[in-house]
Amino acid sequence: MSRREQSPGSDTLGRALSRNLLIGIALCYLVLFLVLPLLAVFTQALAKGLVAFSTALRDVDALAAMRMTLTVAAISVPLNTLFGTAAAWLVAKYEFRGKGFLLTLIDLPFAVSPVISGLIFVLVFGARGWLGPWLGEHGYKVIFALPGMVLATTFITFPFIARELIPLMQAQGRDDEEAALSLGASGWRTFWMVTLPNVRWGMLYGILLCNARAMGEFGAVSVVSGHIRGETNTLPLHVEILYNEYNFVGAFATASLLALLALLTLGLKSLLERRHPELRGARAEPGKARLAH
Amino acid sequence: MKPALLRRPRRRQVLPGFGLTMGYTVLWLSLIVIIPLSAAFLSAAHLPLSRWLQILMTPRVLASFRLSLSASLIAAGINAVFGLLIAWVLTRYEFPGRKLLDALVDLPFALPTAVAGIALATLYAPGGWLGRLLAPLGVQVAFTPLGITAALAFVGLPFVVRTLQPVLGDLDRDLERAAETLGARPSVVFRRVILPALLPALITGCALAFSRALGEYGSVIFIAGNIPLVSEIVPLVIMTKLEQFQYAEATVVAVAMLLLSFAMMFAVNGAQLALQRRYQSRR
Numbered sequence: 001m002s003r004r005e006q007s008p009g010s011d012t013l014g015r016a017l018s019r020n021l022l023i024g025i026a027l028c029y030l031v032l033f034l035v036l037p038l039l040a041v042f043t044q045a046l047a048k049g050l051v052a053f054s055t056a057l058r059d060v061d062a063l064a065a066m067r068m069t070l071t072v073a074a075i076s077v078p079l080n081t082l083f084g085t086a087a088a089w090l091v092a093k094y095e096f097r098g099k100g101f102l103l104t105l106i107d108l109p110f111a112v113s114p115v116i117s118g119l120i121f122v123l124v125f126g127a128r129g130w131l132g133p134w135l136g137e138h139g140y141k142v143i144f145a146l147p148g149m150v151l152a153t154t155f156i157t158f159p160f161i162a163r164e165l166i167p168l169m170q171a172q173g174r175d176d177e178e179a180a181l182s183l184g185a186s187g188w189r190t191f192w193m194v195t196l197p198n199v200r201w202g203m204l205y206g207i208l209l210c211n212a213r214a215m216g217e218f219g220a221v222s223v224v225s226g227h228i229r230g231e232t233n234t235l236p237l238h239v240e241i242l243y244n245e246y247n248f249v250g251a252f253a254t255a256s257l258l259a260l261l262a263l264l265t266l267g268l269k270s271l272l273e274r275r276h277p278e279l280r281g282a283r284a285e286p287g288k289a290r291l292a293h
Numbered sequence: 294m295k296p297a298l299l300r301r302p303r304r305r306q307v308l309p310g311f312g313l314t315m316g317y318t319v320l321w322l323s324l325i326v327i328i329p330l331s332a333a334f335l336s337a338a339h340l341p342l343s344r345w346l347q348i349l350m351t352p353r354v355l356a357s358f359r360l361s362l363s364a365s366l367i368a369a370g371i372n373a374v375f376g377l378l379i380a381w382v383l384t385r386y387e388f389p390g391r392k393l394l395d396a397l398v399d400l401p402f403a404l405p406t407a408v409a410g411i412a413l414a415t416l417y418a419p420g421g422w423l424g425r426l427l428a429p430l431g432v433q434v435a436f437t438p439l440g441i442t443a444a445l446a447f448v449g450l451p452f453v454v455r456t457l458q459p460v461l462g463d464l465d466r467d468l469e470r471a472a473e474t475l476g477a478r479p480s481v482v483f484r485r486v487i488l489p490a491l492l493p494a495l496i497t498g499c500a501l502a503f504s505r506a507l508g509e510y511g512s513v514i515f516i517a518g519n520i521p522l523v524s525e526i527v528p529l530v531i532m533t534k535l536e537q538f539q540y541a542e543a544t545v546v547a548v549a550m551l552l553l554s555f556a557m558m559f560a561v562n563g564a565q566l567a568l569q570r571r572y573q574s575r576r
Binding site: 018022033034037038044083086106107113129130151154155215223235237248255259263265 | 307308309310311313314315317318321322325326327328329330332333336375378379381382383386388392394395396397398399400401402403404405406407408409411412413415416421422423443446447450459479504507508509510511515527528529531532535540543544547550551554555557558
């Protein structure tokens with residue numbers, strides 16, 4: 001009898017204890033493994049003072065790398081936005097055979113190592129690749145040049161926007177669009193006036209993630225870039241070169257720019273998630289889109 | 294006769310754009326994904342089996358596969374434990390700073406791998422913030438398989454947490470209360486009520502973390518030290534062979550790895566479906 005009377009009190013005490021213990025462990029783990037690396041980037045970047053930091057960032061090669069990173073992202077992100085929209089419209093608005101297979105194919109780049117993602121484009125466009133000799137004869141350069149880097153980045157970020165838009169468009173169904181069409185709107189008008197406004201936040205969310213990955217990609221562009229300083233270096237590749245030359249202030253100063261981009265992405269992402277909670281659900285279950293069929 | 298994928302369904306579509314979006318999706322998918330990927334398979338298929346074995350059965354390649362697989366597996370195991378714990382804390386408890394921590398979980402997704410790589414290498418280097426603390430204990434992390442595992446655990450964490458969170462949020466807490474009322478201890482409630490419901494998501498999350506870890510390059514190479522036979526991962530072996538213009542060898546190793554990744558992907562999808570069916574039929 002006495003045990004039973006005692007148990008509610010000790011139970012709540014035990015609960016509070018285990019709650020605090022679990023929160024403590026989670027906090028320690030996140031600080032130790034996530035916050036500390038981030039902190040290290042900024043500390044190392046500023047280790048020799050602000051002047052060294054800003055000198056490293058104003059270096060000619062650093063500026064060229066910034067331009068290259070922006071150029072690659074400015075081409076591959078819109079390409080994938082266009083593809084993601086078309087694929088999402090197709091998958092969400094129609095029923096057809098082989099849909100599950102198509103979704104698996106769209107997801108494929110996620111299962112491929114970045115290094116292999118670069119390698120496959122070398123095999124197609126490289127000097128000894130399928131199209132390499134023909135391209136060489138006609139004076140086109142793909143590998144060790146901008147087109148190759150755009151291709152590799154587009155491959156790596158291929159599923160991002162499609163994956164964001166497919167579950168959103170599926171959830172919205174096609175009632176709105178059918179209503180617009182029955183009222184006499186054209187297909188394009190329906191898309192611009194009905195579908196796009198419905199998914200614009202999801203699209204922005206996808207673009208945000210796609211852009212972060214496109215600007216930060218390392219392995220794939222490393223294979224196709226040839227590391228030509230001032231020409232085909234992106235910011236992550238510039239970080240590697242400086243680090244391997246033991247120019248730690250330069251490497252971490254450049255890295256801190258990319259870390260700021262990551263923090264900005266995370267901030268905007270949480271803001272979007274708070275305003276539009278449905279976005280979070282759309283991405284949080286990676287298997288959902290595939291299993292829905 | 295059109296192939297099955299392109300055949301229009303019998304019921305008439307009301308919305309326009311089927312042909313356009315199907316054409317564009319298939320064309321773009323082929324140009325960016327399917328043709329380049331098949332280039333790897335076709336180039337490798339040219340080679341006779343004996344050449345394949347000759348390339349794959351070298352001690353260096355075998356050691357890299359062993360290391361990549363074991364380090365990814367251990368990292369996925371670490372993520373299973375701490376990912377579950379973090380997802381639990383973030384969904385079940387309310388405390389100051391929870392939203393900030395929640396946003397932080399995605400850092401490994403957002404932080405470029407090269408940045409993570411040099412940051413981890415600096416932290417765990419013998420003179421670094423963490424390396425200095427671990428050195429007296431005789432633990433060396435940088436330039437060892439341990440460092441590789443740490444980097445892979447960093448990269449994989451969000452996969453497990455983000456896969457578990459929605460499932461944890463949807464969990465029916467009446468079941469837990471019922472089990473408690475019937476006298477089950479918290480450990481029993483966790484093992485018999487909570488864990489079975491989380492298992493499909495936990496497996497999916499770990500498999501995603503594992504497959505990401507297997508191919509990871511940027512965050513590993515700086516901390517790994519890249520000593521052949523000791524701390525060289527498969528992507529690095531491919532990279533090294535490419536830099537030495539050994540395209541055939543690089544391709545064979547890459548195709549072996551692709552086959553492994555794709556097999557993983559299908560196995561996970563299958564396991565997930567089976568588990569979901571089992572769980573749903575039991576309910």
